Structures are given as structure tokens and as C-alpha cells.
Amino acid sequence: MDPKNVKAVVTGGASGLGRATVTRIVSAGGRAAILDLASSAGADVAKTLGPRVVFTPADVTNGPAVESALEAARGAMDGVNVLVNCAGIGTPMKTFGKQGPARLEDYTRVITVNLIGTFNCIRLTAAVMAKNAPNAEGERGVVVNTASVAAFDGQIGQAAYSASKGGIVGMTLPVARDLAELGIRVVTIAPGIFDTPLLATLPEPVRISLGKQVPFPPRLGRSDEYAALALHIVENVMLNGETIRLDGAIRMQPR
Numbered sequence: 001m002d003p004k005n006v007k008a009v010v011t012g013g014a015s016g017l018g019r020a021t022v023t024r025i026v027s028a029g030g031r032a033a034i035l036d037l038a039s040s041a042g043a044d045v046a047k048t049l050g051p052r053v054v055f056t057p058a059d060v061t062n063g064p065a066v067e068s069a070l071e072a073a074r075g076a077m078d079g080v081n082v083l084v085n086c087a088g089i090g091t092p093m094k095t096f097g098k099q100g101p102a103r104l105e106d107y108t109r110v111i112t113v114n115l116i117g118t119f120n121c122i123r124l125t126a127a128v129m130a131k132n133a134p135n136a137e138g139e140r141g142v143v144v145n146t147a148s149v150a151a152f153d154g155q156i157g158q159a160a161y162s163a164s165k166g167g168i169v170g171m172t173l174p175v176a177r178d179l180a181e182l183g184i185r186v187v188t189i190a191p192g193i194f195d196t197p198l199l200a201t202l203p204e205p206v207r208i209s210l211g212k213q214v215p216f217p218p219r220l221g222r223s224d225e226y227a228a229l230a231l232h233i234v235e236n237v238m239l240n241g242e243t244i245r246l247d248g249a250i251r252m253q254p255r
Helices: 016-027 042-049 063-077 104-129 159-180 204-212 223-235
Strands: 007-011 031-035 053-055 082-085 141-146 184-191 243-246
Touching (some): 031 063, 104 159, 104 184
Parallel strands (some): 007 031, 082 141
């Protein structure tokens, strides 16, 4: 898909990996809709990035809200042909620790936002993409999901997060197979340790230490590096049904 023809919905697009992806798409000549919580900075980000970006607020776990946001995005951009799922949360919890058993509601919340929210957005956006006219390759749309190296190398306290991201990895191929007949590709990126707003709250010595755990380059990943891969996936029609680790060859230790 030509980047200039991209009409993308980016969940979690108000910050971090999502914002970087929106910025990259617009810089390449495409258009984007930021799908993020109403309480996010989405409106301000859209205003900052210019007229080719709109803010369509919704909670990814809410079906009707996502449908409304997609309809608003479709109207503003005259279509939707790309979905990038960046919305997600992380709540550290040990299965059993000093505070007793993990709180089931905390575990459920992480699974609901990260895994079910991702699938919710895929299923509803696929319905919109299915109405697109196919391009010369027969392609109607592209879905890019965000997992994590935690899907493979989950650390202590990451049972919920790893399960949610492992679920995204696990559904990538079957969803790609489900949507193949429509000409919709599905690819997942599994980032390593990236310099996102969450990590920005850590002390600088901790951030440096985390970066040095990466074999090469020995630093934290940059959001634009994620965005560059996301846009390449959109452009490269042979990428489908795969999970790509973007991690500098790191393999996470237990803690």
C-alpha cells in the first residue's frame, strides 16, 4: 500500500508508540485518526499534527463506542484502510506475594484492555475495510497489532501482561487467515524495552541500566523505530500472519 493512500486508525494514538505512528503516517503523506480515551491528549495531538489528523475518542473495550469512532474516522478521511493497535496497559502483580493472591479484577482488566480491546478493534475495523475497493494487489486493508517481548520472555510480576500479549501473538495467524479472503493483512510487532511515557517516569539511572541490557544497540528503543516498522508493514504486501520482534536481540531475564 502506498503511504500516501493510508487512512489509518491508530488506537492509543495520543502518546508513545501510537503518537509516533500517527506522526510517521502523516509525514509520509497519509491521514490518521487517533482513537484514544476522551480524557487523553488526543485532541491536542491532532491539532498539533495538522489537518490530516482527527481525534475520534473511544474506549477500545466498548463495542458501540469503537463503532462510532470508526464511523467518524471513515467520514473524516473518506475511508479506513489501516488499523494500528497501540492501546494497552500494564499492571504488575505477582501471582502470590506479600499482599496475598493477585487481585483477579486487576488481571481481568489487563486482559480486557490489551487482548479483548485489540480483537474488538480488529473485528469492527475489518467490517469497515471489507467495503473498500481492492487495490491492484487485491488488498483492502492492513492491521498492525502491538504485542511485547513479554509474550515470550515474561518477567516476575508480568503474568497478566504476558498473557495478554501472548494472546495477541496467538491470534495473529488465525485472524490473518480469517481475513485473507477479504484482502486484509494482519501483522504483529513485539517491541522490547522502548522509551515510552511509562518508562519516562523511572529514574535516569534505571533507564540507562535497562538500555544496557539490550545486546545491540545498547539503549532503549525509540518510538519512531516502532513507527517505521509499522509503516513498512503497511507498504510490504508479503508481510502477513507474522509476529516481528523489535528488540535489539534482548531476551528478558526473570527480573
